Amino acid sequence: MLTKYFALMRRSLxxxxxxxxxxxxxxxxxxxxxxxxxxxxxxxxDGPIGGYAQADFVSYYLLLTFMRQMTTVWVIxxxxxxxxxxxxxxxxxxxxxxxxxxxxxxxxDKIIRLAVLIPLGIVAAFLFPMMRYELxxxxxxxxxxxxxxAWAMRFLSQYTFALLAFWVSEAQTLHEIWYAVWLMLGGxxxxxxxxxxxxxxxxxxxxxxxxxxxxVEVMLGRLTADETLLGLAATAFWLGAMIVAYRWVWxxxxxxxxxxxx
Amino acid sequence: MRYLRLLSIFYKNSILKELEYRAxxxxxxxxxxxxxxxxxxxxxxFFLHRDxxxxxxxxxxxxxxGLFTFFNGVMEALLRPNVxxxxxxxxxxxxDFVLTKPVNAQFIAxxxxxxxxxxxxxxxxxxxxxxxxxxxxxxxxxxxxxFFVVMLLSxxxxxxxxxxxxxxxxxxxxxxxxxxxxxYAFYExxxxxxxxxxxxxxxxxxxxxxxxxxxxxxxxALLGRIDQTTTLVGxxxxxxxxxxxxxxxxxxxxxxxxxxx
Numbered sequence: 001m002l003t004k005y006f007a008l009m010r011r012s013l014x015x016x017x018x019x020x021x022x023x024x025x026x027x028x029x030x031x032x033x034x035x036x037x038x039x040x041x042x043x044x045x046d047g048p049i050g051g052y053a054q055a056d057f058v059s060y061y062l063l064l065t066f067m068r069q070m071t072t073v074w075v076i077x078x079x080x081x082x083x084x085x086x087x088x089x090x091x092x093x094x095x096x097x098x099x100x101x102x103x104x105x106x107x108x109d110k111i112i113r114l115a116v117l118i119p120l121g122i123v124a125a126f127l128f129p130m131m132r133y134e135l136x137x138x139x140x141x142x143x144x145x146x147x148x149x150a151w152a153m154r155f156l157s158q159y160t161f162a163l164l165a166f167w168v169s170e171a172q173t174l175h176e177i178w179y180a181v182w183l184m185l186g187g188x189x190x191x192x193x194x195x196x197x198x199x200x201x202x203x204x205x206x207x208x209x210x211x212x213x214x215x216v217e218v219m220l221g222r223l224t225a226d227e228t229l230l231g232l233a234a235t236a237f238w239l240g241a242m243i244v245a246y247r248w249v250w251x252x253x254x255x256x257x258x259x260x261x262x
Numbered sequence: 263m264r265y266l267r268l269l270s271i272f273y274k275n276s277i278l279k280e281l282e283y284r285a286x287x288x289x290x291x292x293x294x295x296x297x298x299x300x301x302x303x304x305x306x307x308f309f310l311h312r313d314x315x316x317x318x319x320x321x322x323x324x325x326x327x328g329l330f331t332f333f334n335g336v337m338e339a340l341l342r343p344n345v346x347x348x349x350x351x352x353x354x355x356x357x358d359f360v361l362t363k364p365v366n367a368q369f370i371a372x373x374x375x376x377x378x379x380x381x382x383x384x385x386x387x388x389x390x391x392x393x394x395x396x397x398x399x400x401x402x403x404x405x406x407x408x409f410f411v412v413m414l415l416s417x418x419x420x421x422x423x424x425x426x427x428x429x430x431x432x433x434x435x436x437x438x439x440x441x442x443x444x445x446y447a448f449y450e451x452x453x454x455x456x457x458x459x460x461x462x463x464x465x466x467x468x469x470x471x472x473x474x475x476x477x478x479x480x481x482x483a484l485l486g487r488i489d490q491t492t493t494l495v496g497x498x499x500x501x502x503x504x505x506x507x508x509x510x511x512x513x514x515x516x517x518x519x520x521x522x523x
Contacts, residue, residue, distance in 0.1 A: 029444055029446075031448070031450070038463055039308065183300070
């Protein structure tokens with residue numbers, strides 16, 4: 001399986017490098033965290049907001065920009081199209097589940113993004129010396145782990161929504177609703193602490209937070225040990241739930257698909 | 263006159279085609295309301311902590327959100343469908359047929375189709391502006407309404423010019439869907455009054471990607487925050503952009519290499 005994956009990755013990376021200018025433009029598209037940073041930064045001119053001073057907003061949103069980049073997923077556009085136009089038939093002939101082909105394309109994109117983001121991150125560290133993170137080996141390891149989980153959840157949830165195209169033509173619209181909630185409760189519009197207390201209390205346990213802002217919260221050092229552990233447990237729970245959901249929908253969908261005779 | 267008649271024929275034709283897909287209408291209305299609610303909730307989060315955003319009160323910011331939604335509808339209904347069509351035509355060479363028609367090519371290329379459902383956003387946007395005015399308990403004076411209309415027309419001209427420039431890029435790059443997405447990403451910043459942004463960001467949003475003229479300034483006009491000088495400057499700016507974008511289109515057209523040549 002590992003050799004297969006290397007071959008897949010090499011192919012995907014080749015394709016992505018061919019379209020590198022496109023990847024750069026797609027990276028620029030994800031500017032929403034920076035827009036939100038600009039807004040909160042000027043709102044915080046007269047003093048901290050709910051425990052966030054200007055420097056905290058910079059730390060939060062710059063790292064969130066990184067998370068947004070590393071969790072970018074577009075598989076629904078491809079898979080929805082492949083299902084509706086029957087291209088999936090060819091991919092079903094692969095000697096492995098087609099999800100791996102889509103996944104390797106996405107990971108190749110992440111390699112290119114990292115190559116751009118790491119130098120940018122170093123520049124940002126000099127430009128914004130007010131950035132403060134909890135830089136211990138443990139917190140960095142936790143961030144990388146939860147970031148990988150966030151990517152996996154973004155990918156799996158979008159993939160599962162795309163599979164709905166086996167039954168309905170509006171799979172992308174259904175996903176758009178999920179996406180809107182993710183933007184709101186994933187910590188994009190505001191750090192979750194800044195929502196009204198009852199909303200924040202619920203949003204803390206919903207999957208959206210673990211699909212974007214949780215790795216950032218870990219790095220900001222605002223979470224107690226208990227909160228971090230609880231977050232890790234919730235991450236594992238939601239990721240597990242999404243794997244189960246994906247497998248269930250996939251199995252039923254593929255039956256439906258062959259029933260068409262495609 | 264002839265162009266107006268043509269436009270009405272084009273639109274009638276597009277609308278008849280769209281009427282085949284009536285279920286889309288319901289889905290569009292639902293999504294428009296969802297995103298409007300999203301925008302209002304987002305603004306409310308700011309106002310939980312501050313009572314002003316860059317000198318704008320809550321209902322005033324809602325007016326900007328209304329204009330944002332309005333122009334989003336205008337772009338999605340009138341401009342975006344044409345960009346897609348032109349890309350197709352350039353790729354397979356059928357753009358020849360556009361060029362050989364006895365009508366201005368820019369006119370056909372940029373205004374040929376309309377997706378009428380998307381105008382739902384424009385209607386909802388106007389509704390939000392009216393609601394915000396009601397909350398503010400102000401009735402705009404005739405002068406303010408006049409300035410608003412001028413700014414609204416200027417805003418329309420500005421978004422048209424921006425889209426025409428993006429279409430023109432299709433003569434060099436086959437895939438420009440990411441350029442339009444990039445514009446949308448910047449347009450996101452127009453959800454909030456431009457005065458909230460500082461330094462370079464504000465300059466960029468006012469003059470380089472002039473989104474401030476599209477969402478903030480018409481709201482300012484209705485609220486009596488700008489005088490006739492600013493209105494005139496905005497209008498002149500819009501005319502200037504129209505001329506510049508037309509020049510750019512003509513320049514780009516020279517790079518069109520038909521299908522077989």
